[in-house]
Amino acid sequence: MDQTIHAAPGDFRPLDHVADIVAFRAAVAGWLRATVPPDWQSRMTGASEDSYVEFQRWWFSQLKFAGLATPHWPETWGGAGLPLSHQIVIIEELARIGGPIAEMFVISLFHMPATLFENGTPAQCERYLSGVRDRGEIWCQGFSEPGAGSDLSSLRTRAERRGDVFVVNGQKVWSSFGMHADFCLLLARTNPTAPKKNAGISYFILDMRAKGVTVRPIRQITGRSEFTEIFLDNVEIPAENLIGAENAGWQIAQSTLAAERGLLIFEIAERMAHALPRDYAALAARPDRPLEDAGLRRAFAKRFAELAAVRLLIRQMIETNEHGQDSGLTAAVIKLYWAQLLQNYTGLMANAQGLAGQRAARLTLGTGHNSGNHLTDYLQSFSWTIAGGTNEIMRTLIAERILGLPRA
Amino acid sequence: MSSQSDDLAALRAAIRDVLTTQADRTAIRKFIDSNAAMDTALWVQAAELGWFSLTIPEEDGGLGAGTGTSLMLFEELGRAVAPMPVLGTSLAAECLIRAGSPAQRAAFLPQLAAGEQPAAFALPDAACSLRLSDGHRLSGSIDLVIDAAAAKLAILPATDYAGKALFVILDLTAAGVMVEAQNMADLTRRAARISTNDLPITDAHIISGVTEDIIAVMTGIAGLLLAADSLGAAQSVFDQTLDYLKTREQFGKPIGSFQALKHRAADHHVAMAGARALVEHAAMLSETGSPDALLHAALCKAHVCDLAETVAIDAVQMHGGIGFTWEHECHLFLKRILLNSQLFGTTAAYFDLALAGLGDSFARAA
DSSP states (O other), X not given: OOOOOOSOGGGTOGGGGTTOHHHHHHHHHHXXXXXXXXXXXXXXXXXXXXXXXXXXXXHHHHHHHTTOSSTTSOGGGTSOOOOHHHHHHHHHHHHHHTOOOOGGGHIIIIIHHHHHHHHOOHHHHHHHHHHHHHHOOOEEEEOOBTTBSSSGGGOOOEEEEETTEEEEEEEEEEEETGGGOSEEEEEEESOTTOSSGGGGEEEEEEETTSTTEEEEEEOOTTSOOOEEEEEEEEEEEEGGGEESSTTXXXXXXXXXXXXXXXXXXXXXXXXXXXXXXXHHHHHHHOTTOGGGSHHHHHHHHHHHHHHHHHHHHHHHHHHHHHTTOOOSHHHHHHHHHHHHHHHHHHHHHHHHTGGGGGSOOOOXXXXXXXXXXXXXXXXHHHHHHXXXXXXXXXXXXXXXXXXXXXXX | OHHHHHHHHHHHHHHHHHHHHHSSXXXXXXXXXXXXXXXXXXXXXHHHTTGXXXXXXXXGTSOOOOHHHHHHHHHHHHHTTOOXXXXXXXXXXXXXXXXXXXXXXXXXXXXXXXXXXXXXXXXXOTTOOOEEOTTSEEEEEEEEEETTTTOSEEEEEEEETTOOEEEEEEETTSTTEEEEEEEOSSTTOEEEEEEEEEEXXXXXXXXXXXOHHHHHHHHHHXXXXXXXXXXXXXXXXXXXXXXXXXXXXXXXXXXXXXXXXXXXXXXXXXXXXXXXXXXXXXXXXXXXXXXXXXXXXXXXXXXXXXXXXXXXHHHHHHHGGGGGSSSSTHXXXXXXXXXXXXXXXXXXXXXXXXXXHHHHHHHHHO
């Protein structure tokens, strides 16, 4: 698929305006207007997987040209080292223009670096951060297993040390974009006899092209195959690919999981804040006047209130995080709030379409939860109520760790 | 900014301290079992501490603090289920500030700021039949005016002979004004039916030029104060419920260890966090005179009062049999919250008020 570049990215140079946030915002917005193809959503509707992957790689390369692919990474590692205020500006402008979500690079840009910055060796950081930064390497996450979902610490994928390598056998599941990934953040059991289940887990970098790795896409309820299962059959991982100490993987995984809480949810909430007025205008313009239905109208107002609330909570959390004061528990509150809001809102909009909304639709890829097809967005919303800790796991966490209710 | 929020936190602590000691369980029960219109000792103390002057402008004899301060006070009043007619007094003052003439402000605001007497306020609704004849005589009645049982002054809606909306400032102690106290299901606040027949009203007591905008602004302010009251009450009854979940044992363990209850508690906590953020945001919009202020005030009333109901209802349920008793405090919170949801407009009406401004707000943001 031909991706025309409409303007030389150098025309705008957002990073030249870091000292002046107003000019920085204008440069980001100008660059986005010149770069994001206005018809990208229609081009990605019903697109093949191959052309979508090509589009994602193209988008990542454009971000990289503008210096906006790794704005949050420290300069030491080739990032822009931008303060949070500037990262927020980038996300706000992306949401405003409805640009593509670089969803195939989420683990590459957030989880992998968050893990390595804190726990990686200098050699690991050098090799893998440059891989993302310079070569656009794609990462996936190998945490969940068929028998270890909410109860992640019971995972059974086994890694046994034999000389310079760990030999790994087992199965991982729900790994997004595993079929396109170059590397995987892998949790495996290295000490099956540890007194506590989570004390015998180690954290590895897995090369997805290693012998014995088989990836199979899983088709989701939306019809799309975004995630995969990964089979590991006597896969050899060099010992240098162990992250942190042997059997210390569980603690390290907490920093991985904390990486996505904050900016990613900020981004999709900002996108929803732009989608909601469009949805409202569409309802208001319909000849059958759906807003005259008091139930629908007031439910919409309620969702609007909840969106305002969650955006405020997210901003509060981001500010707290910048001062390094957040315990991580606020993130659980926000995730639970957001997951329910997203599901309720997309469900409301799907219902508001009546029978017409039930028509089978071709998928628009890369739009997150604002594909323009409400039923698809609704179905997709279940990913937030389940992935990264189900709503029920979040409730237990909040009840026990924030409210101090006793364990069962 | 931070010293401002420190000041607010200090003021909150001082107010909470007074309410914890003066409006404790015993004092509230005493008030409930009495026929008194209000707890006078508590009112006098609050007046001396300047609670009623907080958001009245300095030129009118007040301290000129912003909406955030006002909402903090109401949150604390709700938290304590304080038996005090502050809502009516605050709204009467707000009405004078927004719509009163300079002479009316000078005549009435200083005494309201000083807390010399409680006041009441009502918005026009279908149940109000007050009419002002062309000879400036007021006849008719208005039912269920909140806080009017204790009030000495009331600002009430009426229509003139031409059908125009106005407010009359009524001395409730004057001859020819009948005030019948009305007990509410909410045991902590009392209302009254006010009626007059051919009562002469001077120009000085008429607020004319009452536009739809003024009505909308007052509806928004009332909504915000009620949202804050319900937020405080809901947080308080929720905190008590958490304590109960941790200490009440059945099947040999604290009932808070059971997932069915634990998960509901988590849901309430999450929803309350959002509600608190909405109230703080609405206060900020009001203080900065944002064009979105009314929209968010209305949203707060609808959303927060509604949520508070959910939390209070579940507080009774999670307390089990004891929560259903008169002796236990749960019902004081539940009833106050249920009344808040109906005052100055239902949840549905406030959602519709918010929706009416949504299109314009979206257009401004675009």
